[in-house]
């Protein structure tokens with residue numbers, strides 16, 4: 387769109403997450419959606435790279451035929467199999483579906499950061515596969531081969547249809563609802579539910595002092611993902627404020643149905659890939675945990691709880707609700723905040 391030559395300043399009250407008036411997506415200041423800027427700064431403060439984590443002990447533990455049980459090896463590989471493609475699916479959605487339609491420059495700033503973080507996550511899985519000498523073709527193809535991973539991935543990918551089209555545009559009631567549905571599915575379901583059984587399993591390894599390097603990679607990822615989820619929830623709630631007509635009772639019910647379907651697919655994943663349970667987490671506990679986090683996601687966007695389950699894995703909230711004062715990383719802490727002290 388050509389810019390108009392004018393000395394009239396941008397009115398930030400006209401700024402919108404989508405469909406912003408005159409859609410100036412270049413001027414960061416003055417800012418309206420400060421939550422996006424806060425998220426951008428938090429992401430930078432939490433910066434990390436997979437190659438900074440020592441994987442030597444994991445290599446020894448993986449090579450030792452007596453250290454891990456067959457069930458633990460299977461769980462480790464399947465969890466990795468889910469992760470390896472999940473962040474690429476998330477990254478594609480940000481770059482191809484989300485970014486183009488955001489008319490808030492500060493939200494675009496965070497989307498750039500988030501897309502890079504998804505790349506770092508995919509790098510982390512690649513680094514684990516490479517360090518342990520796993521078969522990359524086997525692990526990275528699991529989303530096509532294992533039903534419960536395939537079902538989650540193909541459910542998510544259906545919400546790219548239409549929105550990935552170069553001709554898709556926001557600005558009509560139907561298109562805006564479709565766009566909002568995409569954010570809900572990717573934030574609440576993909577980033578808010580689909581990662582969490584796998585996170586719990588990796589945190590289980592961590593709690594057993596097994597595969598600590600890999601578990602630490604996943605903990606850094608979990609910290610980033612909880613920011614992604616928060617940002618997505620802020621996008622949803624701000625669009626609801628800016629365009630309240632989109633959130634009809636029918637749409638709200640549709641969202642509840644989708645999120646419940648997401649919870650069902652996640653339970654199918656947990657109960658079929660860990661049929662005997664793992665680290666004391668059995669199918670019932672996974673179900674309860676998935677129900678608990680599903681209710682939390684729903685209430686964050688103003689929708690009613692559906693399950694009223696309590697949290698069977700309270701140690702997960704310690705890991706997820708990480709704040710600056712509390713650090714659950716026992717091995718090392720990478721402080722990019724004090725970048726001036728880095729030794730080049």
Ligand code: FE
Nearest residue numbers: 476577611614
């Ligand atoms: Fe993410």
